[in-house]
Amino acid sequence: MKTKLAFTCIMIFGFLIIGCKQKEQSPVIEEVKIDIINDEFPEAKQEVMETFGAIAQSIKDGDIDKLISYHAYGPKFTEFKNGKPRNDGKANETYERNVFGSVTEVVKFDANDLQIAVYGNVANVTFHSDFHLKFGEDLVVVNDQITLLFVKTNSGWKMVHEHHSPLKKEEAK
Secondary structure, eight states, X not given: OHHHHHHHHHHHHHHHHHHXXXXXXXXXXXXXOOOTTTOOOHHHHHHHHHHHHHHHHHHHHTOHHHHHHTBOOSTTOEEEETTOOOXXXXXXXXXXXXHHHHOXXXXXXXXXXEEEEEETTEEEEEEEEEEEEEETTEEEEEOEEEEEXXXXXXXXXXXXXXXXXXXXXXXXX
16 A cells, blocks of 8 residues: 555656746747737738728718628627717617718818727727718718727727717817
């Protein structure tokens, strides 16, 4: 009995020593350090810019299904608009289908002071809209501060949050 116990202890001790030695002899993989705050992520930034351009084009073309396809609707989707309480994805989709589906002409669709900040698989797009949209004979000008938050998915960059608030007109000096 003592022999079996001694043998078992030696075996366990041997496995532990071998395991430790194998770990020590493993090649060290150099850690890649990503500065998620300061790195520019130029390739991802270009992808987000292309997605933003495709979103604008879908609005100009009146392709509402294409516009909606750039959203990642789900339980985490949120939207703030014009100082009202937060919307969810369903409310956002309904609003966008109704509004952009009613546009008869895009006269102007400028995104001024556009900035794209990429943080790995998340991108924050901010701009001041200067949109001139016709609804029949009525011209509506939209001058908002807009934030669009994107997440990189298997099917490209998708919006997960929108924030729209009126841009205050600068007072004449």
